[in-house]
């Protein structure tokens with residue numbers, strides 16, 4: 339049974355797949371103290387949060403069984419990603435589910451800001467019929483400056499164009515061509531600041547965007563421009579904004595987010611030109627259902643041994659690339675496990691070579707998995723795709739990935755090699771059309787084995803009778819041989835036998851095998 343802790347309010351509809359799963363136990367506790375959270379996370383394999391729960395290093399380190407942290411939303415600034423990676427915990431988010439809601443909220447804020455709707459309503463509530471005080475401005479023909487032209491920025495642009503606004507956008511990944519396609523003007527940050535009547539930010543909060551809209555940036559803006567932030571508190575520097583609104587340089591601001599939340603006492607809230615909502619961008623029935631559904635699917639998938647769709651602390655791989663790589667995941671891991679079981683000595687370097695149709699694609703995800711397979715011999719399930727490289731580095735093991743044109747006649751070939759302080763050992767594998775994965779080379783020997791089940795690898799001297807003696811001894815142990823591959827360097831020279839057997843053999847049987855004359859090394863392993 340996998341225990342999943344949900345520590346922020348999440349849509350019940352969205353987490354239905356988790357609720358209905360026989361192998362999942364949900365603990366949904368949304369008003370825990372810090373101490374209660376530390377205790378609850380201790381037995382959880384998955385933690386699912388929105389933006390309230392602060393998933394600090396301390397929380398992650400208390401989660402000794404944690405495999406995955408799911409963020410039902412986009413921003414992961416409430417999660418210590420380094421700590422998650424250090425501890426081999428994968429972090430996933432739900433990047434698409436609340437895009438539309440947040441873009442719509444931005445538009446609601448834009449219109450409210452242009453027409454003073456919250457302020458006028460507030461006056462009416464005070465029984466004051468004020469009309470002169472609340473003369474607004476039209477959106478038509480005004481320039482909307484967008485900083486951050488990602489998922490939400492693009493949706494906001496489309497909607498603003500519907501209001502016949504002129505949109506000018508800046509994003510490091512936006513060029514003339516892409517801007518033209520989206521029907522917006524591409525500008526530098528300075529140009530966007532200078533031209534905007536309304537400026538809206540839609541970047542993540544990262545080192546580069548912290549206080550991006552500061553005193554100097556605001557100084558470049560038109561007098562009487564307006565600023566919106568429905569992304570993250572801190573992208574717009576709050577003190578600078580306060581001073582600019584107070585001085586009249588900025589005519590108004592609309593904020594959904596603050597540097598410190600909750601922000602009920604914030605000085606900006608005392609300014610009548612500033613309207614605000616308490617981080618409501620994603621607060622719609624639809625968005626909450628979407629993000630909870632997406633994150634639940636990834637959590638369920640990972641806990642059942644599958645692959646997640648929206649990893650944050652792993653390099654993301656496009657769907658197209660994933661389709662090319664995924665057939666090789668199991669092969670890479672099993673090659674790693676296989677070679678790690680036969681290599682003796684302290685591991686110093688891991689080399690992974692790719693050739694054939696793997697030559698032209700980014701094979702890093704496969705190398706991670708091969709490294710995971712190798713380190714699993716010593717570290718077990720504590721090593722995973724997330725921390726494989728880091729764990730290797732911590733142990734002083736160098737990883738080297740190379741492309742090679744030597745295909746040895748295969749359309750694709752992966753070779754995993756381990757250099758130890760004593761020897762260098764390698765195994766190569768391929769995927770054969772219609773036949774699946776095969777290990778086709780062990781060191782210098784050509785073999786052909788399916789990388790699964792119970793294997794015995796025997797290094798011996800090529801002498802008559804060696805194979806027969808192995809067969810008899812295994813028969814005495816009631817171990818049935820399913821397949822046997824034999825390779826040799828030359829007649830009477832060094833040779834290898836790789837057997838697949840129907841059940842695992844124990845150490846005692848392996849010891850007896852190693853006592854047979856001419857046998858130098860026996861390794862037995864299970865690939866699954």
Ligand SMILES: NC(=O)c1ccc[n+]([C@@H]2O[C@H](COP(=O)([O-])OP(=O)(O)OC[C@H]3O[C@@H](n4cnc5c(N)ncnc54)[C@H](O)[C@@H]3O)[C@@H](O)[C@H]2O)c1
Nearest residue numbers: 412413440486487488489490509540541542568569619620
């Ligand atoms: N208010 C809410 O409830 C709410 C809801 C969802 C998302 N968000 C926030 O909205 C923001 C945008 O989300 P998204 O889904 O569009 O993200 P996204 O990743 O799709 O887009 C972000 C864009 O910002 C750009 N960017 C990064 N650094 C930049 C810089 N220095 N200058 C200009 N552009 C830069 C990136 O290139 C990217 O295109 C995030 O901060 C997210 O956390 C808020």
Ligand SMILES: O=C(O)CC[C@@H](O)C(=O)O
Nearest residue numbers: 388389411412413620621
């Ligand atoms: O959980 C929320 O409501 C906020 C979500 C939002 O800020 C996000 O980054 O996805």
